[in-house]
Amino acid sequence: MNKQLLCTALAAALCAACAQQPKDRFTLSGSVEGMDGQYVYLMYGADTLSVTDSTLVEAGAFRFEGKLLAPTKAMLHPKLETQAYDPKKIYSFYIEPASMTVTLNPEDLSKSRLEGSLTQAQVDSLEVQREAILSEAKAIRDSLEAETDPVKHAELQDRLEPYNERANKLYGAFISTHPASYASADYLAFYKNTISYDEIKTLYEGLTPEVQATFAGKEVAKELETLARVQPGQPAPDFAKEDVNGKPFRLSDLRGKYVVIDFWASWCVPCRKSNPHMKEMYAKWHDKGLEYVYVADNDSNPDNWRKAIKEDGLEAFHHVLRGLKVDRSNGGYKFDHTNDISEKYAIHFLPTKYLIDREGKIVGKFESDELEAKLKEIFE
Secondary structure (H helix, E strand, O other): OOOOHHHHHHHHHHHHHHOOOOOOEEEEEEEEOOOOEEEEEEEEEEOOEEEEEEOEEEEEEEEEEEEEEEEEEEEEOOOOOOOOHHHHHHHHEEEEEEEEEOOOOOOHHHHEEEEHHHHHHHHHHHHHHHHHHHHHHHHHHHHHHHOOOHHHHHHHHHHHHHHHHHHHHHHHHHHHHHOHHHHHHHHHHHHHHHHHHHHHHHHHHHHOHHHHHHHHHHHHHHHHHHHOOOOOEEEOOOEEEEEEEEOOOEEHHOOOOOEEEEEEEEOOOHHHOOOOOOOOHHHHHHHOEEEEEEOOOOOOHHHHHHHHHHHOOOOEEEEEEEEOEEOOOOOOOOOEEEOOOOHOOOOOOEEEEEEOOOOEEEEEEEEHHHHHHHHHHHHH
């Protein structure tokens, strides 16, 4: 065969391969031992896990095909019982418009392996780095898993936190260096709860428009809008609630005072541990114009809320519930944030404390010790 014919044949072969795998299609070929005759289920979608497909395992193999315009999250699992979620029965990964192969680990599906997805290869590499850091704290993690005492559990979490911080910083590095990766949007949606507004904004603005337009990217954009409204100098979002004594309460009625809004819960050990210090500061500066508003994440158990207020001697403060409604009528969980104070203030961790000035503007968000230093600067 001459060179011209050879080139023509190679070009034809390449075109045939392209035709076999259109740019908007994917194939997922799988292998697994011990599951013949069982169905496996694939869930995926551009915004949510909105597509569910299934196929039968025969001779240790199965195959999925579908349409996909961009990388997206997916879950692969056998038929699941409706009870508790078991991570060993689900493999979460990224599929993309490509020809991919997956090897399932029947003993622990979360340890399955995928080939042919660039996005998943990026994720796997990052997770190896994170696990190397977290493995240094294996003894603490094992103790944390076995500990049932709430106080000791909280102490172990404090010991684990430096390792978590180191591991989580890898997310920021990944997002910065992979602005076009669809995993970056998902990582930022998770990582945003641990970093500042400016850091979130910088990372988000560095993402490509396509990644910003994903479901996770839109969630980050929504979070940025909320955070922008609670930055120092902004008017504190007002709210009106019935207080713990059944009387109407409105935040703006405290205009002219310095106000600490403390987001807490009766079940939150660090919150309860901070209360003695909070009481000391209140006793020192209340007469000079300091007020406390405690917003409790106890909508589902208000009796425990009232009990904690009494046990911790917090009766002098203003107390309201956050206002989160949960609909469990159809066997699931549907959240109504319409009157949710925590949603207005972008609360993701308890305790979280905001300081509001006499004009009703946000001074900042502070830890207890930082708050004391700021109040001392204001009142002394």
